[in-house]
Amino acid sequence: MIVVGVIGVLALIAYPQFAESVRKGRRADAMAGLLRLQQSQERYRGSQPVYASAVASMPDSPPSDSPERHYTLTIDEFGAGGYKMSATAKSGSPQYADTKCRRLMVWMHDGTVETKSFDASNAEDTTNANRCWVR
Numbered sequence: 083m084i085v086v087g088v089i090g091v092l093a094l095i096a097y098p099q100f101a102e103s104v105r106k107g108r109r110a111d112a113m114a115g116l117l118r119l120q121q122s123q124e125r126y127r128g129s130q131p132v133y134a135s136a137v138a139s140m141p142d143s144p145p146s147d148s149p150e151r152h153y154t155l156t157i158d159e160f161g162a163g164g165y166k167m168s169a170t171a172k173s174g175s176p177q178y179a180d181t182k183c184r185r186l187m188v189w190m191h192d193g194t195v196e197t198k199s200f201d202a203s204n205a206e207d208t209t210n211a212n213r214c215w216v217r
Contacts, residue, residue, distance in 0.1 A: 105180040108152050109214060112169035112186045115148030115155045119167050120188060120195075123157075133160040152177040153186075164191035182207075183214035 153169040171177040181202040199214035
């Protein structure tokens with residue numbers, strides 16, 4: 083009985099760390115989707131005066147979901163000098179439980195690319211410089 087109790091306590095301690103590790107691994111899905119969109123944006127801009135305004139308007143029609151379908155991909159802003167694109171965890175996905183990093187964003191402006199992350203309340207993570215983006 084003591085052994086079962088010890089195993090139970092260890093499981094209670096280990097499971098939250100395991101779940102966080104799985105969520106962190108799934109963030110790569112958002113990054114892959116955003117990278118694919120960035121490449122499509124640059125191909126689009128090569129023949130147009132501005133970047134694409136929506137995923138559906140790109141000539142190669144990239145999907146509006148990330149490769150593993152945990153995130154919805156959107157173009158938030160666009161213009162001649164850059165764009166903002168986001169990957170937001172879908173409510174039906176287990177990744178929606180990633181409250182620290184629910185939305186990942188790529189912002190390209192004037193030749194500079196910045197990455198940002200937002201929590202479940204859509205507040206930008208300014209306290210821990212992009213903890214959601216693997217470096």
